[in-house]
Amino acid sequence: MLELENISFGAENDGKPVEIVRDISLTIPDNKFVVITGPNGGGKSTLAKLIAGIEKNTAGRIIFNGEDITDKNITERARLGIGFAFQQPVRFKGLTVLDLLRIAAGKPIKIAAACEYLSEVGLCAKDYINREVNASLSGGELKRIEIATVLARDIKLALFDEPEAGIDLWSFSNLVRIFENMRKAENGRTIVVISHQERILNIADEIIVLADGQIVKQGTKDEILPGIIGTKYATDVCRKIAETEGGNHA
Amino acid sequence: MLKMDPIQLNLLKEVAELHDVPEGAYNFRANGQSVGRSSTANIEITTKTEGSGIDIRIKDNTKNESVHIPVVLSESGLKETVYNDFYVGENCDVLIVAGCGIDNCGQQDSEHDGIHRFYVGKNSRVRYVEKHYGSGDGSGKRILDPQTEVYMDEGSTMEMEMVQIKGVDSTHRTTIGELKANAKLVVHERLMTHGEQSAYSVYKIDLNGEGSSADVVSRSVARDSSYQKLDMCIVGSAPCSGHTECDSIIMDNGRILAVPSLEVNNVDAQLVHEAAIGKIAGEQLVKLMTLGLTEAEAEEQIINGFLK
Numbered sequence: 001m002l003e004l005e006n007i008s009f010g011a012e013n014d015g016k017p018v019e020i021v022r023d024i025s026l027t028i029p030d031n032k033f034v035v036i037t038g039p040n041g042g043g044k045s046t047l048a049k050l051i052a053g054i055e056k057n058t059a060g061r062i063i064f065n066g067e068d069i070t071d072k073n074i075t076e077r078a079r080l081g082i083g084f085a086f087q088q089p090v091r092f093k094g095l096t097v098l099d100l101l102r103i104a105a106g107k108p109i110k111i112a113a114a115c116e117y118l119s120e121v122g123l124c125a126k127d128y129i130n131r132e133v134n135a136s137l138s139g140g141e142l143k144r145i146e147i148a149t150v151l152a153r154d155i156k157l158a159l160f161d162e163p164e165a166g167i168d169l170w171s172f173s174n175l176v177r178i179f180e181n182m183r184k185a186e187n188g189r190t191i192v193v194i195s196h197q198e199r200i201l202n203i204a205d206e207i208i209v210l211a212d213g214q215i216v217k218q219g220t221k222d223e224i225l226p227g228i229i230g231t232k233y234a235t236d237v238c239r240k241i242a243e244t245e246g247g248n249h250a
Numbered sequence: 251m252l253k254m255d256p257i258q259l260n261l262l263k264e265v266a267e268l269h270d271v272p273e274g275a276y277n278f279r280a281n282g283q284s285v286g287r288s289s290t291a292n293i294e295i296t297t298k299t300e301g302s303g304i305d306i307r308i309k310d311n312t313k314n315e316s317v318h319i320p321v322v323l324s325e326s327g328l329k330e331t332v333y334n335d336f337y338v339g340e341n342c343d344v345l346i347v348a349g350c351g352i353d354n355c356g357q358q359d360s361e362h363d364g365i366h367r368f369y370v371g372k373n374s375r376v377r378y379v380e381k382h383y384g385s386g387d388g389s390g391k392r393i394l395d396p397q398t399e400v401y402m403d404e405g406s407t408m409e410m411e412m413v414q415i416k417g418v419d420s421t422h423r424t425t426i427g428e429l430k431a432n433a434k435l436v437v438h439e440r441l442m443t444h445g446e447q448s449a450y451s452v453y454k455i456d457l458n459g460e461g462s463s464a465d466v467v468s469r470s471v472a473r474d475s476s477y478q479k480l481d482m483c484i485v486g487s488a489p490c491s492g493h494t495e496c497d498s499i500i501m502d503n504g505r506i507l508a509v510p511s512l513e514v515n516n517v518d519a520q521l522v523h524e525a526a527i528g529k530i531a532g533e534q535l536v537k538l539m540t541l542g543l544t545e546a547e548a549e550e551q552i553i554n555g556f557l558k
Contacts (some may be wrong), residue, residue, distance in 0.1 A: 052540055055510075073544070082540075089537070090531065090536075090537050092534055092552065093556055094556040095551065096555075101542060103538060103551060104541045106542050121359060149541060153541065196361055
């Protein structure tokens with residue numbers, strides 16, 4: 001279980017202090033599929049990074065499975081079972097896809113096992129396993145490899161920052177299937193996805209709408225989704241929510 | 251079985267990945283003496299009649315054979331300059347593995363300067379692997395100043411892998427190449443310096459023949475307070491193509507001067523150079539840390555991959 005208690009994150013913009021995440025409190029129970037959505041600049045990615053330790057919250061506490069991890073660094077949180085898939089994955093000159101999957105698994109894994117993770121994200125394993133994770137890979141390929149590195153880890157909480165971005169040629173049903181498989185796995189994992197995509201929102205147990213650094217809506221899919229269905233982009237709806245409700249809901 | 255002590259055997263493993271005598275032709279040199287040699291029907295190794303070193307003569311049409319000529323130094327204060335000349339016949343396809351390991355536990359500097367000259371015959375293909383390695387905790391320096399000269403006849407190909415990853419205090423590496431028509435030279439250099447080490451690597455490749463080409467790529471890492479100068483020049487004097495690239499990671503208080511350069515003497519020569527020096531990207535470290543590595547482990551993985 002993940003508990004956020006009065007989390008805030010402030011930064012400076014042109015010398016002026018800006019609150020990007022404002023006093024968010026939230027509980028995410030085990031084995032849930034939670035989608036965080038909302039307008040761009042609303043604090044979604046920052047919130048996910050605060051959970052993974054990539055950014056440090058300026059106020060509040062983060063409790064993971066009963067343990068206060070507020071002061072733990074990225075590595076310590078990763079070893080406690082928190083995984084993170086970046087919105088814009090980084091490239092590495094020299095490191096191969098297999099190297100990265102082996103690092104992710106944290107143990108020597110056989111090529112066959114590594115290939116399974118690649119097949120899972122729709123990449124032909126034999127074409128990619130020895131490729132360098134460098135500029136020769138397209139953004140979409142990189143994104144799928146990023147997701148595979150999270151699949152290769154033995155984790156309890158998986159955070160995905162806009163996993164659909166950049167994989168437009170790959171059908172969303174595959175992405176949705178990956179999330180469903182992750183939930184079905186024996187040691188079911190909690191999955192937190194930042195997404196604007198209706199099809200991903202549609203498989204959520206719970207949807208959180210974040211705007212202006214605060215939670216403006218939170219509830220089950222059935223409670224939140226009706227306001228989103230029928231529009232082209234979930235973001236439009238989120239923006240409307242933010243505009244009409246002004247971020248006054250805590 | 252080789253007559254070598256454990257330190258020498260370890261050096262041998264590092265520079266040539268050998269535990270014992272290899273198949274094919276070889277010459278092992280330890281502390282200034284030849285400690286093992288074998289010629290084959292197609293590859294003859296002889297001691298030079300004048301000066302120190304060996305001649306390696308490879309007959310025409312020799313295919314899928316190898317020559318190993320590793321050198322190890324474990325005696326502090328030993329300084330030597332050795333001339334090794336390779337005469338590769340026509341239509342050959344051979345692997346040549348050189349390399350030098352120095353272990354210096356003493357106060358005096360140890361130095362090995364290997365001067366390797368390659369005369370590659372028409373349409374021959376040579377793969378050359380050279381690794382340099384230093385160990386030992388004495389105050390005496392481990393110095394390697396290799397010079398490599400490559401003279402390539404028409405249609406020949408040479409791939410060179412030059413690696414110096416650890417333990418060499420000072421190195422001045424000079425590599426020159428002269429290519430005739432349709433000859434092709436590919437160089438991959440891997441260099442890492444640490445502590446107070448310094449490394450100078452100079453390349454001058456002359457593309458003299460029509461259709462000749464060169465691709466000289468250096469990847470290097472400068473850690474601690476070490477210094478590197480990478481000076482890579484391709485000269486195009488015929489319709490030819492060339493590419494040189496210096497790609498470096500800098501850490502701690504390391505310093506690197508990269509000087510890729512081109513000289514064009516023919517209007518149809520197509521030459522390109524590029525250079526990049528930068529620290530390890532923060533996002534790379536963060537990504538590997540989210541996979542459970544510490545910052546130091548992440549750095550090592552990134553460097554190992556970069557120099558692979």
